[in-house]
Amino acid sequence: MIYAGAHLGAMLHGGPIPWDDDIDVAIDYKHKSSFEKLCKNRANRNVEIFCYKGWNAWKISAGKNEDDKTHWKHEGYNSPYIDVFFVEVRFYWWDPFGSYVRELRPDGSTAEQNFKVEEFYPIEEYYYGGVHVKGPGRNVAKRYELERCFSGEYNHRFEAFFADAVEKEELEIDCCEMYQVGYPFMKEDGKVLSYKTKDSFGGRLERVNLNVRVVK
Numbered sequence: 001m002i003y004a005g006a007h008l009g010a011m012l013h014g015g016p017i018p019w020d021d022d023i024d025v026a027i028d029y030k031h032k033s034s035f036e037k038l039c040k041n042r043a044n045r046n047v048e049i050f051c052y053k054g055w056n057a058w059k060i061s062a063g064k065n066e067d068d069k070t071h072w073k074h075e076g077y078n079s080p081y082i083d084v085f086f087v088e089v090r091f092y093w094w095d096p097f098g099s100y101v102r103e104l105r106p107d108g109s110t111a112e113q114n115f116k117v118e119e120f121y122p123i124e125e126y127y128y129g130g131v132h133v134k135g136p137g138r139n140v141a142k143r144y145e146l147e148r149c150f151s152g153e154y155n156h157r158f159e160a161f162f163a164d165a166v167e168k169e170e171l172e173i174d175c176c177e178m179y180q181v182g183y184p185f186m187k188e189d190g191k192v193l194s195y196k197t198k199d200s201f202g203g204r205l206e207r208v209n210l211n212v213r214v215v216k
Contacts, residue, residue, distance in 0.1 A: 001025065001026055001027075001123060001133065001134040001135050001136070002023070002024065002025055002026075002126065002128060002133050002134070002135040003024045003025055003026035003085055003087075003135065003136065004024040004026075004083075004085065005017055005020050005022070005023075005024045006023045006024040006025065006128070006135075007024070007126075007135045007136055007140065009128070010126035010127065010128045010133070010135060011126065011138065011186065012185060012186055013183070013184050013185060013186065014127050014128065014129070014184060014185075014186045015127075015128055015129030015130075015184070016128075016129060018183045018184065019183075021081065022059075022081035022082060022083050023081075023082050023083070024057075024082075024083045024085065025082060025083070025084055025085070026084075026085045026086065026087045026103075027084060027085075027086060027087075028086070028087065028088065029086040029087065029088040029104050029108075030088070032086055032106070035058070035084065036058075039051035039058060039060070049061075049062050050062070053106055054083075054106070055105065055106075056085070056105050056106075056111060057083045057084055057085045057086075057105075057106065058083070058084040058106060059081050059082070059083055059084075060081065060082040060083075060084060061081050061082075085103055086103070086104045086105075086106070087101050087102065087103055087104065088101070088102055088104055089101055089102075089117060090102050098117075099116075099117040100114045100115065100116060100117065101114065101115045101116075101117060101119075101120040101121075102114045115136070115140055118139075119136075119137060119139040119140050120136045120137060120139075120140060121136075121137060122137060123135065123136065123137070124136070124137055124138065127186075
């Protein structure tokens with residue numbers, strides 16, 4: 001199912017976030033071993049699938065061997081990427097909320113990200129770039145800090161933290177301004193879906209009147 005940035009893109013843009021460089025998906029941790037067995041180089045005519053085990057997820061790319069589209073030239077990977085995360089439902093007897101959906105790294109250690117089970121489930125269907133896919137419930141959106149669009153510490157162009165790549169000035173704008181330069185937004189009942197939030201842990205999807213290009 002779609003996850004993280006891909007989930008956010010489905011809700012607001014009807015596809016990948018226009019300025020993102022990958023698609024995030026999540027699978028149940030119990031399928032990790034089966035996935036890793038399948039995640040090997042495979043040739044199909046002149047196209048190969050490459051798998052890279054990162055510290056927080058597996059990264060998959062596909063492309064012709066002679067292609068030169070990436071800043072990871074020494075690794076031989078080509079953009080665009082699919083990041084595969086692992087999730088698992090865990091019960092904590094001492095916690096009043098009981099069960100959580102936890103994100104686990106490839107080595108099995110627990111990542112910081114977690115969701116209440118009732119936030120993550122039930123799984124819903126989303127329109128995503130011309131297809132319909134499954135993803136977490138819309139309540140998970142309350143975890144996203146969506147009123148700000150800013151350049152974080154990680155630079156996908158160089159696939160490195162800014163401190164390791166170039167000197168950085170953080171740029172930040174109101175996300176609603178993105179429509180002015182033609183980014184696609186979802187439309188519902190004649191109004192465009194935007195997001196208003198008081199902080200990064202609470203907010204709501206609401207319809208607003210924006211003169212934007214829409215995808216649905």
